[in-house]
Amino acid sequence: MKKALITLSLFASSWSFAQNQLHQVLVVNEGSFDYQTGAILEPVTIGSYNPTTQLYQVVDTLENMRFASDLVIDGNFYFVAADSKIFKMDLNTHQEIASISCPGVRNLAVHQNKLVATRGEYMTTYDSYLHVYQTSDLQLIQAFDTVTGPKWATQNIVIDGTTAFLVVNNAYEWGNEKGIIGQLNLSNLSYGNEVDLGPDGKNPDNLVKYGSALYTVNNKDWNGTSISKFDLATNMSSTVNIANAIAGCGTSALRDNKITYQISMETSLNNFDINGMNNIGPVNGINVNFYELAQEPISGEFYASTTDFFSTGTVFIYDALNTEVHQFAAGVSPGTIVFDIRSSAGANETSANFSVSPNPTNDILTIQGKPANELVSLLDLNGATVLSSTDETLNISVLPSGIYYVSINGTCQKVIKL
Numbered sequence: 001m002k003k004a005l006i007t008l009s010l011f012a013s014s015w016s017f018a019q020n021q022l023h024q025v026l027v028v029n030e031g032s033f034d035y036q037t038g039a040i041l042e043p044v045t046i047g048s049y050n051p052t053t054q055l056y057q058v059v060d061t062l063e064n065m066r067f068a069s070d071l072v073i074d075g076n077f078y079f080v081a082a083d084s085k086i087f088k089m090d091l092n093t094h095q096e097i098a099s100i101s102c103p104g105v106r107n108l109a110v111h112q113n114k115l116v117a118t119r120g121e122y123m124t125t126y127d128s129y130l131h132v133y134q135t136s137d138l139q140l141i142q143a144f145d146t147v148t149g150p151k152w153a154t155q156n157i158v159i160d161g162t163t164a165f166l167v168v169n170n171a172y173e174w175g176n177e178k179g180i181i182g183q184l185n186l187s188n189l190s191y192g193n194e195v196d197l198g199p200d201g202k203n204p205d206n207l208v209k210y211g212s213a214l215y216t217v218n219n220k221d222w223n224g225t226s227i228s229k230f231d232l233a234t235n236m237s238s239t240v241n242i243a244n245a246i247a248g249c250g251t252s253a254l255r256d257n258k259i260t261y262q263i264s265m266e267t268s269l270n271n272f273d274i275n276g277m278n279n280i281g282p283v284n285g286i287n288v289n290f291y292e293l294a295q296e297p298i299s300g301e302f303y304a305s306t307t308d309f310f311s312t313g314t315v316f317i318y319d320a321l322n323t324e325v326h327q328f329a330a331g332v333s334p335g336t337i338v339f340d341i342r343s344s345a346g347a348n349e350t351s352a353n354f355s356v357s358p359n360p361t362n363d364i365l366t367i368q369g370k371p372a373n374e375l376v377s378l379l380d381l382n383g384a385t386v387l388s389s390t391d392e393t394l395n396i397s398v399l400p401s402g403i404y405y406v407s408i409n410g411t412c413q414k415v416i417k418l
Contacts, residue, residue: 022298023340025049026071026078027056029331032310033066041310042332044068044082046094049315049328056315056328059094062087071336074110074135078338081105086117088138091340100138102131109157109164110135111186116164120153122172129154130166132189142189149191152178156207158214160232162186165214167204168194177203177221181214181230181237201228201239205247208254215274217252217261227259227272240277242270250335253293255302256360262290285322294337299403300416301325305334320360320416321401356406360416365394370408377407378415 027049032042044062049055062068068082073091080087086105088097104121115133119126128143129150144150152170159165168180179201183193197204197216204216214230218239225243230236245263252261259272260283269283269290291313292305300320307313313334317326354369367376370392378387378394386404387394396404396417405412 020298020341020343022051022296023342025051025296025303026073026338026340027305027315027330027334028068028071028080028336028338029058029313030067030069030333030335031065032332040064040066045331046071046080046089047330047334048094049330054326054328056330058331060089060096067333068335069105070107071338072108072110073338073340074115077135079108079110079115079135081108081117086115086133086138088135098138100133100140104153105131106153106155107157107166109159111159111162111164114141114186116157116159116166116184116186118154118157118166120155120170120172124172126153129168130184130191132184144191150180150182150194152176152180154182156204156216158207158209159186160209165207165209167207167216169203169205171203171205171219175221177219179204179216179218179228181207181216195230195235195237197228197230197237198239200226200241201237204228205249206252208259210254210257210274213274215254215259217247217259219246219248222246225261225263227274227277229274229277238277242272242279250292251290253295253302255293255295256300260293260302262293265289283322286318288316291333292335292337294339296339298339298341298414303337305330305337307333309333319401320418353411354406354408354413356413356415360418361396362401362418363395363397365396365406365415367392367394367406367408374408379405379407379412 027047029045031044044065045058046060048059062082065082070081072079076091078089084103085099086102087099104119106118106120109116113135115135117131119129130144132141150168155167157166164184166182168182170178179197181195184191203219206217208215212232216228218226225247226239226241228239243263247261248264262269267287267289269286271280273280290304291307294303302318305315313330315330319325356365377385401417404415
């Protein structure tokens with residue numbers, strides 16, 4: 001059970017067209033562990049995929065770990081949750097900087113100098129399901145007991161401002177699954193304000209934020225799937241049942257303004273409209289049984305992994321039209337997929353003060369907030385102008401599909417041409 005992560009970005013532009021770039025893709029290969037014999041059949045590895053050369057390599061092996069469950073990037077470092085330990089690694093050399101024992105560690109999140117860790121283990125009871133560490137040296141700052149913190153196993157985390165929202169699912173105690181969103185105040189390290197998602201919102205596996213709401217994909221009591229919405233403005237929650245079978249672990253992700261998910265053992269992907277809170281049909285062109293899903297925030301490309309859980313793993317990359325653009329062999333059980341996004345040297349990032357819609361589109365772009373008579377330029381990925389106008393619309397129907405940038409007065413916003 002893993003965490004999917006997605007961010008939305010605006011881009012700054014100058015005559016040199018500085019922009020954010022995808023430097024590498026980190027893949028956590030969970031390995032293979034025989035729970036009957038206690039033998040590690042394939043070790044946990046961390047892999048790095050270079051999107052420019054399209055080459056993949058194993059950059060580290062985490063010895064004696066039965067599995068791994070999460071990875072988060074923080075500046076020049078990244079942290080890995082693996083079985084009973086948390087590792088701090090150098091983002092460029094992949095050398096281990098520090099590690100700390102944390103049995104049952106599940107998911108991680110970083111806020112300033114604090115690393116938040118959730119915990120849970122099959123049929124194991126802990127006296128604390130929520131830890132906070134220093135990012136500098138992994139020293140424990142606080143372990144919340146079951147009186148001052150969550151009472152049951154916890155998992156996915158989303159940080160919004162100075163609040164860490166986390167799901168309390170108790171997923172490892174069969175028949176006693178929970179569906180709770182808890183809140184950790186990162187300023188004073190106090191926990192509370194739990195929200196119960198109700199009987200149909202039990203066992204949340206994934207947690208994402210879009211707009212002013214949180215969304216969970218729930219496995220219920222392992223006999224069905226639902227999606228819950230928690231409105232941060234009103235503190236109200238609602239849940240919609242979407243299937244009579246489970247979505248499994250990790251096979252859901254926020255993709256643009258939809259939740260894309262897959263039911264366990266099936267080969268079709270499905271889309272869920274988070275605005276209307278309803279299914280909007282299958283994803284055309286993709287028919288593979290996946291293990292992990294994640295959207296790359298710069299290009300919008302969709303990464304999806306497959307595995308046989310004991311010998312092989314593959315990561316597929318799809319464009320906005322769901323056409324496979326590349327695939328690469330990864331280690332066994334490629335799970336969490338994280339994107340190392342870096343800014344071009346010397347770039348000064350600003351937010352665009354205009355908006356474009358619809359986005360994506362294959363026809364007419366409308367620019368809202370454009371000053372009168374101001375020149376609008378449409379740039380390709382190399383920074384070359386392909387269209388320009390002083391109007392409030394751009395006809396892009398004749399352009400090839402891909403990523404472009406609408407530029408006004410040195411600020412840019414990404415658009416996708418279908």
